[in-house]
Amino acid sequence: MKHAHTMNFGAQLLDSGGVLFRYWAPGLDRIELEREAAGNALAMQARDDGWHELEVPEAAAGDRYGFKLPDGLRVPDPASRRNPDDVHGASEVVDPHAYRWNDAEWRGRPWHEAVIYELHIGTFTPEGTFGAAQERLAEVAALGFTVIEIMPVADFPGQRGWGYDGVLLFAPDAAYGTPDELKALVDAAHALELTVLLDVVYNHFGPEGNYLHAGSPAFFNPAHQTPWGAAINYDGERSRTVRDFFVHNALYWVEEFRFDGLRMDAVHAIRDDTDIDIVQEICEALRDGPGREREIHIVLENDANGSHYLLRDEANAPRIATAQWNDDLHHAAHVLVTGERDGYYADYADDAVDSFGVALAQGFVYQGQPSPFRNGEHRGEPSAHLPLAAFVSFLQTHDQVGNRAFGDRISSLADPVLLRAAYACLLLSPHAPMLFMGEEYGASTPFLYFCDFGPELAAAVSEGRRAEFGGFAAFKDEAARASIPDPNAESTFVASKLRWDERADGAHAELLAHVRDLLTLRRERLMPRLAAHRTGGTHWRDGEALRVRWEVGGAAPERFAQLNLVANFGTAPIHALPLAGDLLYTSNTDHDAGPTWRLAPGAVCLTLEENPIA
Template sequence: MTTHAHPMPFGATVQAQGVDFALWAPSVETVLLEHGAAGSQPMERDAHGWHRLTVPQAGQGDSYAFRLPDGTRVPDPASRYNPEDVHGPSRVVDPHSFAWTDDAWRGRPWEEAVVYELHLGTFTEEGTFEAARQRLEELAELGITAVELMPLADFPGRRNWGYDGVLPFAPDASYGTPDELKALVDTAHSLGLMVLVDVVYNHFGPEGNYLHAYCPEFFNGEHQTPWGPAINFDGPGSRTVRDFFIHNACYWIEEFRFDGLRMDAIHAIHDETRPHIVQEIRQALDEGPARERHVHLVLENDANEASMLMRDGRGIPVAGTAQWNDDLHHAVHVFATGERDGYYTDYAADPVASFACALAEGFIYQGQPSAFRHGERRGEPSTRLPPQAFVSFLQTHDQVGNRAFGERIHALGDPVLVRAAMACLLLSPHVPMFFMGDEFAASTPFLYFCDFGPELATAVSEGRRSEFGGFAAFADEAARARIPDPNAESTFVASKLRWRERGTRAHFERLCEVRQLLEVRHRLIVPRLAGMTAAGVYRSDNGTLQVSWDLGTSGRLHMLAHLGEKPAASRAVPPGALVHGEGAAIQEGALQLERGAVYVTLEDPPGVG
């Protein structure tokens, strides 16, 4: 058994002689440390705005806070644990107090990833690290190889999606203790599961962020965002701010042994310096924990910047390992549900052809003008990227939760087409991702929920309903009033998975189908993916798509799928051994495809077989 800690200049560090406390607050001359054993003591300020104090009698589990000149009491922005929520005192954590058992763990190559996104509070009835830990074995048995946790950074209140975090180093106490989170990761590794965590470096939440009060240097007013002044990645004083987030990335990977990060909305990060903060984080990980094990960096980037996903001469990512592929989702949503409002407009002309493009090339928008964006060009060419550079899905927390009633795609779409799209995704070379409950077609919605203070709560509830006012279905006030109140506890409770559903007939059938597809994927397709270096090729006509991918020295993968309204005319049989042939029959040397048919073959390289 070993222990792991990430050393950093911020926060509270347990030493043999006590605890070192450090706060960067250049805009204030004096800061008092409040600590139970030591009372209130002035911290020593240096010329660079650091306030420091060592307290010999302090130790693990002690509460502390900082008092500003105006009397405001604030938590540590680098707090490792804030059990009394974001307005309360921080608590000293000694990372060496947790004994890890995963010494032999070196992670998994990215091409083996099958990702499962989950929200800790709604994944189980209890909504805790410990309850989630007890469910991991079921995910591993299904064929999941990577669990992705929605953001854990301490947020205000008892429930939140996680994107309103204000203490980036402190796992939210509503889920449990830091040691319980470490136990979850340790158990996952024993089951062969990678664990990734979602981090938010583009903004702080609207409640509980005290940095404005004593460290305005953390923000750059020259860049405005929907959340106010941008985080200062490129203005005066930005070096310390950049280091804060670089340390945060390394902290999650080293101290909690996560296998990777999912970086939220990097298109909303304002950084005009080079290297970009994403690339600097990648460099820090590569020079640190990635020297000993696989560490992955997954991006969300609405700008579709393929340059952020490029590989070097050795095939190693220069920044992102992969990106969430919203384009693929949008195409599937259009042909499966018929919805064409909002951003779905960009995929309405021929959604099956768009789906084929996404399967083959990753991005659909690779520099073309977007009608939804009033002609603005979006994206960069992605054909030089391997399919593993794309995390693709039929739904995510965003695509479900941003709907007024949180409906999942299997509750909205044509079941034949949703089923076919799932097979296409799981048997493609992309990295597939499930949103929790996808695997058994969960009946529960995933709604937008939060737990803000009274004034902000009212504004959020009213804003949530007014933002749907532009949709025809919510044109009248009575319709908008039916949208669940984000701050109501009932909205949160309604979003919890019902695990007992897995045993009922319809849900169990879906679970068995997913298990079978993943078994085929892991046994036949994944072993051939490591040599892939570029995109596939595709064609589409009359609702039928054909995609082929070059697997390097491992041959070729062929996919034929029919997503049209009526059975398809005969098609040539793709070469190679059959992998999956649902809804297809060979008659007189040609394929007859039923609606929703998916036919996949693997072709060996020349001279093999």
């Protein structure tokens, strides 16, 4: 099997031989094509719609090329499929049909089976490559994960970075490997029945290596200003071609690389006043295209808690996006297990147990009420009417670890007893749970913020990073700020690489076993029932105990069942009324304490109660 996505952007191999080169530069009267093999520059034909194009019969896959602007600036192809020498170098013509796929039978997995493992290619393995990551997939699948979510791989400046400063959105970063090696990674994942999502950034381009301002300024709309400057032009003059660029990018990753969907970064930062915004347009293009043949999922990051993107139809299928990252659950859980209350955690500190209960039962904590951290700004939309599979929930992500000064993981900050309880609540809930790589065994390695910018920008980023923490009491002193790792130092990147041998040692092995047991229980007892889950649940207090109840599928199609949870996140034992139903899971609970259960700190109990339809 061979797969390719056809589009107007980028260099296109022709069936008759040769290559059609195209570059969109409205307002520029002359663009020249430079091919390294030819050693000359050829004027491209300018069209009225802003496109410049040239067919070169002798060009072929593997050729290096670029474009020369009227002022003499040489730029890579904005839709380059590969840039072997990084973002400032020449692009390479790629044959998308060269890779032979082995996953002809793959149709994807339904979303109610999602258990997500977020990973960063560069630090997931010592080698930091697509090929090395492929070798570790079997271990991830065996543990009970069904989805891997890969942080952005679109070409970014330098040899190391998180990926959110990408500038060549169609080119897998050469530091990780070739396009075919990325395809082989996805192919191998499908053989293990793993869904693969790719993180993409459609709210901005990175600050280094973005030549679109010079060659195609129409890509940006100065009417909308963002922290990165003028917003991407999704709604101004000539925006149709810009929108097409990003729609094609989404389709490209799903059709040509066979990803099973995308995670769209920070959609709240996109500026688009059209009736059908670019987020909805991309989701519809994916569902009406590859989504007709296999399961395609779109996950959003949206700090605005916009539940309107998550609506379901009569068949419980997503109308727009499949799910959204749920920061609210993370924030509430973090306060519970660490006691930290600074910054945005203050919004959850008054009653973290109740906030955690709201998140477990309804998805969002903030559903329109004012946020003290945001100076009283109202945040969020109602979410209780949604199935909880619409929420990707977690106790940490690359953001929540990497945005700490020293990249501290939650296992180094939390009460271990309460942390184990939080994992039980998360992994045995109807949410779509997610763990960040290494979290499954409490990795000792940090995940620091790292990058590899040019000298001038590197200095600004390093200084800005340290100044950012100057408002915290722990970093008031200049010497303390100087101890924060330099994002541009290679040692910062190396320190963030996982140590896989830790998995077999002491507390790491114990946590790994705990996570494995929880995921086994989820797969065997809960997953078959989650397809029928349609709306949020309820939560309440039983004294100091937190109780949550969800409706899930019953033992027969015409029946339903109640999934009941009770947990103690306090510091002292408490007594609570027993849960009804068959006991699925218990920890730190004494069932022989008379008419009530005695729940030690960190106790969690889960039962399944069959009920007839009312």
